[in-house]
Amino acid sequence: MNEIIKMTATELAEKIKTKQLKSAEVVQAFIKRAKETDSKIKAYMEITEEYAMAQAKASDEKIASGKETGALEGVPIAIKDNILIKNLRMTASSKILENYIAPYDATVIEKLKNSGAVFVGKTNLDEFAMGSSTENSAFFTTKNPWDTERIPGGSSGGSASAVGAMTAPLALGTDTGGSIRQPASCCGIVGVKPTYGRVSRFGAVAFASSLDQIGPMSKTVEDSALLLNVIAGYDKKDSTSINKEVPDYVKNINKDLKGLKIGLPKEYFIDGLDTDVKKSIDETIKIYKSLGCDIVEISLPHTDYAIAVYYIICCSEASANLARYDGVRYGFRAECDNLSDEYKKSRGQGFGPEVKRRIMLGTYALSAGYYDAYYGKAQKVRTLIKQDFEKAYEKVDIIMTPSAPTPAFKIGEKSSDPLQMYLSDIFTISCNLAGVAGMSVPCGFSKEGIPLGMQLLSKYFDEEKMFNVAYKYQQATDFHKQFPRI
Amino acid sequence: MNAKYEAVIGLEVHSQIKTDTKVFCNCSTDFHSQPNTNICPVCTGQPGVLPVLNKKAVELLVRTGLALECRINKKSVFARKQYFYPDLPKNYQISQYDLPFAEHGKLNISVDGGVKTIGITRIHLEEDAGKLVHDIGMKKLDYSLADYNRTGIPLMEIVSEPDMRTPQDAAAYLTALKSLIEYLETSDCNMEEGKFRCDANVSIRPVGQKEFGTKAELKNMNTISGVEEALVYEIQRQIEVVENGGKIVQETRTWDPDEKVTKSMRSKENAHDYRYFPDPDLVPVILDDDFINKIKKDIPELPEKRKQRLISECGLSQYDANVIISDKALADYYETALETASKQSDNSGKQIANWITTELLGKLNSAKLTIKESPVKAENLGTLVALIIKGTISGKIAKMVFEDMFNDGKDPDTVVKEKGLVQISDEGAIVAICKEAVAESPKIVEEYKAGKERAIGAIVGLVMKKSKGKANPQMVNKILIDLLKQ
Numbered sequence: 001m002n003e004i005i006k007m008t009a010t011e012l013a014e015k016i017k018t019k020q021l022k023s024a025e026v027v028q029a030f031i032k033r034a035k036e037t038d039s040k041i042k043a044y045m046e047i048t049e050e051y052a053m054a055q056a057k058a059s060d061e062k063i064a065s066g067k068e069t070g071a072l073e074g075v076p077i078a079i080k081d082n083i084l085i086k087n088l089r090m091t092a093s094s095k096i097l098e099n100y101i102a103p104y105d106a107t108v109i110e111k112l113k114n115s116g117a118v119f120v121g122k123t124n125l126d127e128f129a130m131g132s133s134t135e136n137s138a139f140f141t142t143k144n145p146w147d148t149e150r151i152p153g154g155s156s157g158g159s160a161s162a163v164g165a166m167t168a169p170l171a172l173g174t175d176t177g178g179s180i181r182q183p184a185s186c187c188g189i190v191g192v193k194p195t196y197g198r199v200s201r202f203g204a205v206a207f208a209s210s211l212d213q214i215g216p217m218s219k220t221v222e223d224s225a226l227l228l229n230v231i232a233g234y235d236k237k238d239s240t241s242i243n244k245e246v247p248d249y250v251k252n253i254n255k256d257l258k259g260l261k262i263g264l265p266k267e268y269f270i271d272g273l274d275t276d277v278k279k280s281i282d283e284t285i286k287i288y289k290s291l292g293c294d295i296v297e298i299s300l301p302h303t304d305y306a307i308a309v310y311y312i313i314c315c316s317e318a319s320a321n322l323a324r325y326d327g328v329r330y331g332f333r334a335e336c337d338n339l340s341d342e343y344k345k346s347r348g349q350g351f352g353p354e355v356k357r358r359i360m361l362g363t364y365a366l367s368a369g370y371y372d373a374y375y376g377k378a379q380k381v382r383t384l385i386k387q388d389f390e391k392a393y394e395k396v397d398i399i400m401t402p403s404a405p406t407p408a409f410k411i412g413e414k415s416s417d418p419l420q421m422y423l424s425d426i427f428t429i430s431c432n433l434a435g436v437a438g439m440s441v442p443c444g445f446s447k448e449g450i451p452l453g454m455q456l457l458s459k460y461f462d463e464e465k466m467f468n469v470a471y472k473y474q475q476a477t478d479f480h481k482q483f484p485r486i
Numbered sequence: 487m488n489a490k491y492e493a494v495i496g497l498e499v500h501s502q503i504k505t506d507t508k509v510f511c512n513c514s515t516d517f518h519s520q521p522n523t524n525i526c527p528v529c530t531g532q533p534g535v536l537p538v539l540n541k542k543a544v545e546l547l548v549r550t551g552l553a554l555e556c557r558i559n560k561k562s563v564f565a566r567k568q569y570f571y572p573d574l575p576k577n578y579q580i581s582q583y584d585l586p587f588a589e590h591g592k593l594n595i596s597v598d599g600g601v602k603t604i605g606i607t608r609i610h611l612e613e614d615a616g617k618l619v620h621d622i623g624m625k626k627l628d629y630s631l632a633d634y635n636r637t638g639i640p641l642m643e644i645v646s647e648p649d650m651r652t653p654q655d656a657a658a659y660l661t662a663l664k665s666l667i668e669y670l671e672t673s674d675c676n677m678e679e680g681k682f683r684c685d686a687n688v689s690i691r692p693v694g695q696k697e698f699g700t701k702a703e704l705k706n707m708n709t710i711s712g713v714e715e716a717l718v719y720e721i722q723r724q725i726e727v728v729e730n731g732g733k734i735v736q737e738t739r740t741w742d743p744d745e746k747v748t749k750s751m752r753s754k755e756n757a758h759d760y761r762y763f764p765d766p767d768l769v770p771v772i773l774d775d776d777f778i779n780k781i782k783k784d785i786p787e788l789p790e791k792r793k794q795r796l797i798s799e800c801g802l803s804q805y806d807a808n809v810i811i812s813d814k815a816l817a818d819y820y821e822t823a824l825e826t827a828s829k830q831s832d833n834s835g836k837q838i839a840n841w842i843t844t845e846l847l848g849k850l851n852s853a854k855l856t857i858k859e860s861p862v863k864a865e866n867l868g869t870l871v872a873l874i875i876k877g878t879i880s881g882k883i884a885k886m887v888f889e890d891m892f893n894d895g896k897d898p899d900t901v902v903k904e905k906g907l908v909q910i911s912d913e914g915a916i917v918a919i920c921k922e923a924v925a926e927s928p929k930i931v932e933e934y935k936a937g938k939e940r941a942i943g944a945i946v947g948l949v950m951k952k953s954k955g956k957a958n959p960q961m962v963n964k965i966l967i968d969l970l971k972q
Contacts, residue, residue, distance in 0.1 A: 084534050097533065104527050106534060203534040209766035238536050239768050317766055320566050323577035324531040328632070343570055366568075366761040375763055 004029040006483070009075050009169040009223040016074040019063060023056040023074025027118050030076045034121065034167035037486050042142050043152075043162040045081045045091055047121040052076065055118040062116070071230055073116030078168035080159045081122035082129055082205040083214065085109050088119075092205045093137035094127045096325045096332045096350030106203020107238065108172060108214050108231045115230045120168050123158025127352045128322065129179055129207045131155050132424035135415045136354045143411070144186060145484040146450055150408040153183030153424075159217050160187040164451075165486055170227055171217040176207050177310055178404075178428025180215045181440035185403035185453025188442045188482065190470070191217045192224045193428075195461050196435035197242035199228075200235030206321040208314035209240070211432040219480050221441065221470040225249035228463060247464050253471040258292035260469065263396030267303035268427055274406045280444035280452045281402055287476050288400075296396050300388040303430060305381050307422060310429040312365050312378040318355075319362030325350065357418065382433050389434040393459045398469050401427050403440040403453035427455060437463050441470045442479035451479070491690045491728075493721045494698055495656050496607075496648035497713075499663060500641045501673040502614065502681040503546045509613050509640035510537030510580065517679050521619075521633040529638035531575030536767050539564075543640035544587065544771065546672040547611050549781050550642060551588025553670050553788055554606045558778050562587045564611075564765040569758050572632050573616040581643075583762040585770075586610035593646075593666065594790055595658040596808060604659050605647030614639040636680075642673070648687065648698065653717035660684060660710045661812060665789050668814045677709055684713050689734065690724045699724075700734040704748055706741045716741040720748050792817060800824065800835030809843050816842070816857045819864045826868030831875040838871050845885070849892055861895040862888070870898040878902070879909050883955055911958045913965070916949075919957060920965045923948040934970055942966055 004012070004026055015021040034047050059074035079085060082092040084102035086109075091097045105113070112119075126136035134142040134157035142157045144150040145165035152161040156173030159180075163171050164187030173180040175193035184191025192215040199214045206212060216227035229250065234243040264285075269278075285295055327333030327346030334345030351359070365374035392399060405426055414420045431438035437460070440453040458466035474480055508515060511528035528535045551558055565583035591606035616637040618630045644663065650656050664675045664682060675682040684707055689699035704720055707713040719741075724734055736754040741747075787795075789811045796807045796817075811817045820842060827834035846867065850860055870887060873879050879887065879902055890901045902908055910916055923945050924931060933941040942963075949962045 082534075090533065092533065100533070103532060201534075202536050205533045206536075206767075237538060239538055240536075240766070316763060320568055320576075320578050320761075320763070323568060323570065324533070324575060326570065326572075326577060328572045329530055329575060330532070339572065363761065366763050368759045368761070371761075371763070 002029045002033070005033050005166040005169075007169065008220050009072070009218060010220070010226055012169060013072055013075050013226070016059070017063065017069055023059040023063075023118060024053065026074060027052050027056040027076050027120060030120055030166075030168055033165075034162070037145070037165050037167060040143060040148055040486060041145055041161050041165050041167075042140050043123055043158045043165065043167065044078070044121040045093065045124050045139065045158070046089060048088060048119055051088065052118050052120045059116050059118065070115035070117070071226065072112065072170075075117055075170065076120040076168050077112065077117045077227075078121050078123050078159055078162040078171040079109070079119055080125055080156050080171070080173050082125055082174060083109065083172060084203045084205075085119060085122075088122065090122070090205075091139070092128050093125045093134075093139060094325075094351065094355070095138045096327075096346070098138075098332060100331055104203065107200035107235045109203060111231050111233075117170075117230070121162070123156070123162050123171065125158055126155035127355050128205065128318070129155040129174055129176055130318070130354050130358055132178070132182055132421055133409075133411070133415070134158060135411065136352060138352050141411055144408050144450070145486045146188060147408070147448070148486075149410055150450065151186065151411055153186030153404070153408060155179040155183075156191070156217065157183045157186075160184050160189060160191065163187065163189045163217050163219060164484060166483065169218065170223060172214055172231070173217050174204050174207075174212055174214050175432065176211045176314060177432050178425040180217060181428050181438060181453070181455055182404050182424060184217055184440040185442075185455075186408035186451065188451030188479065188484070189217055189219055190221050190224045190439065190441055190480070191215065192228060192439040192463070193431060193437060194228060194232065194463055195437040196432075197240055198232050198437070198461065198463070200233070200238040200241045202235055202237040206317075208317040209321060210317060211310075211314055213432075221467055221474050222250060222253060224439070225253055225467045225471075242461075244461060249464055249467050252464055253467050254475075255468050256292070257288070257469060257472050260293045260398070261296050261396040262288055262293050262469075263296050263298035263392055263399045265298050265300040265303065265392070265399060265401060267300055268401040273402070274446075276407060276444075276446040277402045277405065277452055281400075281454060284400070284443045284454050284473070287473060291472055291476065298392045298395055298399070300385075300392060300430065302381060302384045302388050306385060306430045306433060307426060309378045309381045309385065310425075310433060311361065311422065312374050313382065313433070315358040315362035316365045316375050317362065319359045319366065322351075322355065322359055354418070385430055386434045389430075389436055389457075398459075398465060399457040401455045401457070403427060403455040407446040407448070407450040407452055431457050436460055437466055439466055439470060441473060443473075443477070444479060445482075490692055491721075491725050492651055492693050493653075493717070494648045494689050494691065494701075495650035495653075495717060496687045497646045497650070497656060497659060498685045498687070499644040499660070500683040501644065501667060501675060503543050503611075503640040503642055504671065504673050505540055505542045505546065505640055507540060508638035509540045509543045509611070510638055513638065515639050519635055521631070521635060524635040525637070529575065530634050531577075537580060537765075539768060539771065540640060543611060544773075545781055547587050547609060547642045548773070548778060549670055549785060550644075550667060550672045551591065551609050552778070552782050553666055553785055554588070554591035554593055554609070554644075556588035556591030556606060556609060558588055558773060559585055560773055561585060562771045562773070564768040565762045566765050567612075567760045567762055569760060571615070572630065573618050573637070575616070575634060575637055579613055579615065580765055580768070581612035582610035587771075587773075593659065593662055595655065595662045597652075597655055597658045599804070602649075602655065602658075604649045604655075607645040607647050609642050609644050612641050612643060613637070614641050653714040653721070656686065656717055657710050657714040660713060662789070664710070665812050665814065669786060669788055683708075686713060686717060688717055688720055688724075690721060690728065700736050702734065702736070702748070703738045704741055705738060705751070706743075708743070712741065712743055715746060716748060719746060723748065789814075789817075796820075800839070801833075802836060802839050806836075806839040806843055809847075810839060813857065819857050819860070822864035823868035823871070826865040827872045827875075830869065830872035834868070834871045834875055837874065838868065841867060841871060841888075845888060861893070862891045863897075866891055866897045873898055873902065877909060877911055877958055879907055880955065880959055883907050883909065907956060909958050910953055910956045911961060913961065916953075916957050916961050917965055917969075919949050919952050920962065920969055923952060924966070924969055931970065942970070
């Protein structure tokens with residue numbers, strides 16, 4: 001195995017900047033790895049070799065000529081295929097956008113370009129980011145690099161698998177109800193859902209606008225912090241982004257944790273929690289205690305309602321957000337001789353079953369006579385869930401939970417039962433409803449050798465503390481130094 | 487109208503807000519551009535885009551709201567109004583539902599010499615849809631073309647209370663509203679360009695009944711007189727239905743301006759369920775007192791106030807004042823003319839109004855010109871009236887001068903000088919002409935002396951003829967009377 005692909009993004013950035021490595025050489029190594037493994041893993045919608053090599057060459061020239069370089073100069077990154085890179089295909093893993101060429105750059109892409117990052121590929125996802133396994137992709141299912149019979153999690157399963165299989169040191173995902181953290185947990189990597197409003201959503205295909213956030217995925221905590229440094233910040237193109245200073249997330253990452261209060265919400269440690277998951281969390285608690293932290297039991301009393309509230313809100317917003325895919329201006333259009341048929345057939349044939357299910361659920365929830373009972377009520381309960389977190393943070397500095405109730409399950413195991421599938425997100429969705437930041441950090445392996453993750457949930461805009469808490473843990477463990485045998 | 491019934495009418499006016507750029511993106515609002523040239527990813531509903539509110543549009547709406555004595559809501563919310571149509575790229579329109587910018591206003595209108603107050607329910611901000619083209623020149627297409635230049639242009643929807651009782655009320659309301667908006671310069675109100683559109687809700691009820699009847703919504707009226715005509719037709723239609731033992735059904739009807747009838751478009755059962763919900767891409771707009779007060783200070787003198795001033799300060803009749811203030815440009819013209827005249831003579835206010843209403847407007851009408859295109863500049867009309875008052879020319883000569891001014895765009899001094907039209911006010915000269923005329927009219931002199939005082943008119947006519955109309959008529963009269971006494 002080429003040593004380059006084992007390096008962290010932080011190391012690669014340093015080595016490229018100091019001319020110990022050329023970006024072209026680094027990018028080539030990752031692309032070679034991707035080409036070797038992707039027939040088995042299927043993480044990528046497209047490996048953008050030509051695009052990446054041109055970028056790498058430009059970075060190398062920049063460095064050679066002594067010009068100022070960006071924080072990720074020459075470093076490869078994989079991009080979830082629901083984020084737009086100008087002139088590249090962007091499918092959202094949907095048939096309805098199969099041949100769509102992005103006409104503009106997402107704000108995060110603009111920022112990454114300015115930082116010198118190199119885009120090695122677009123990664124697979126559940127269609128329109130709706131799902132927890134990538135089985136809802138219209139094109140193919142991505143495999144877990146630790147066991148190709150298992151799902152990589154979702155919806156950012158392609159990005160998680162790409163980083164897990166070391167075909168890219170960094171990736172971007174999007175997280176609406178756990179779509180970064182749950183696959184990160186499944187693939188043994190770090191995944192961060194920033195505070196709502198921390199990262200611009202402009203140029204990420206909207207699924208549920210009030211819940212969606214773009215976030216970093218990487219092998220190490222430090223790499224995610226480095227990536228968030230680049231993509232975070234106010235964007236005047238996104239009215240929901242917050243105009244608040246972005247700290248250097250790497251700078252204070254190694255602070256001592258003595259006296260830090262970590263809250264364990266009792267509602268998350270339910271009967272039937274997978275024994276391996278439970279064991280890994282117990283071990284994690286021990287490690288934090290050894291680092292001088294206080295472990296405090298807390299309550300998030302409205303946790304039980306989170307799934308119901310989440311599916312009402314996300315489906316309602318999705319039903320409107322996805323209305324634009326009608327075949328009139330772009331995307332898949334069924335050949336018909338009248339408008340009404342064209343809408344029905346283009347959307348009927350262009351969308352997959354899960355997307356249609358959610359559009360119908362959302363349409364129903366917003367219908368005259370049902371609005372108050374569903375959407376209106378869900379919004380009220382969402383406020384209660386938010387208040388649960390605010391109250392909890394009066395007692396503790398950070399909250400810890402498992403990232404997912406079970407290790408990655410087998411492909412096909414839950415695909416016929418949407419409700420079982422929805423429960424995969426049970427630990428991650430409250431974070432999106434409340435808008436707080438959350439991340440998944442590798443915290444062990446199941447008996448079968450499948451990675452497990454623990455989730456840290458920080459206060460609003462307290463990612464700095466969250467990275468610090470995660471980093472110290474990673475320093476004390478070596479789960480992130482394990483590599484899948486693929 | 488059948489005296490047994492009265493109509494109840496409420497109007498919804500869509501007025502394009504006069505901004506340089508669209509309401510949620512930076513595209514131009516220019517009406518005359520080539521199709522699909524003022525478009526971008528945002529207003530064509532590409533994946534991943536987000537709306538950003540144009541502050542200017544809010545300012546202009548608030549300005550209109552304040553002038554209509556509305557309450558301005560400190561917190562306003564945008565909502566998505568969902569329906570599928572090819573002129574609507576997102577298949578939802580960003581509009582407002584629960585919390586519009588302005589509510590509870592009123593507008594005074596003049597009908598039959600009296601004043602009525604019409605309540606304004608609300609004014610909300612929304613984006614316009616695009617335009618579908620079904621023919622090229624005379625050629626009817628068997629497909630439709632979509633032009634998205636208009637998509638996203640800001641509209642204010644001004645909804646009235648059902649306070650109007652006759653089609654004349656409705657016309658007076660629209661005239662007053664249009665005039666007010668023109669004064670405020672918040673919209674061009676150009677009905678031909680679709681910048682001022684009106685839907686009408688109308689029902690009938692037996693005189694004396696308090697409850698409203700079942701209403702019909704009328705669409706597709708493109709002029710104020712069209713609204714009046716459509717209402718006249720629709721009220722009569724409803725009366726006939728009821729008189730014939732039928733029932734009015736709630737429905738949307740479209741006005742056919744060629745056949746001059748309203749036709750059913752869709753019934754209540756087929757009415758849209760717009761599934762409004764707050765737009766999660768836009769944060770609630772909070773308006774503080776400073777913002778509102780600054781706009782308030784900037785509001786110019788409004789038509790109602792201007793009318794009162796013109797009556798009390800310039801001595802205009804109600805009728806003339808109404809005509810003059812109905813169009814801001816006309817009122818500005820009047821005041822400019824008055825200013826010029828006042829520098830040269832006194833008490834010209836009434837005469838200028840007369841000249842405008844009887845001479846100028848008639849001529850402009852037949853030449854199909856607006857007041858802004860008038861070949862007679864306001865200053866020149868003022869000077870002309872001053873010349874009359876000063877006695878430099880007679881009223882009769884002035885009409886000739888005006889003719890030349892209108893045809894050649896010349897100023898009155900030049901016309902008078904070139905044609906030698908200066909009034910003869912030299913007593914000696916007039917006495918000489920009068921003596922001549924008396925000498926030539928022995929019979930008339932006899933009649934006059936016999937007590938037929940009216941006969942003097944014929945001698946005056948002769949004097950005027952001899953002087954080519956230039957003799958000062960008052961002086962001629964006086965001198966003749968003196969001469970005939972001898």
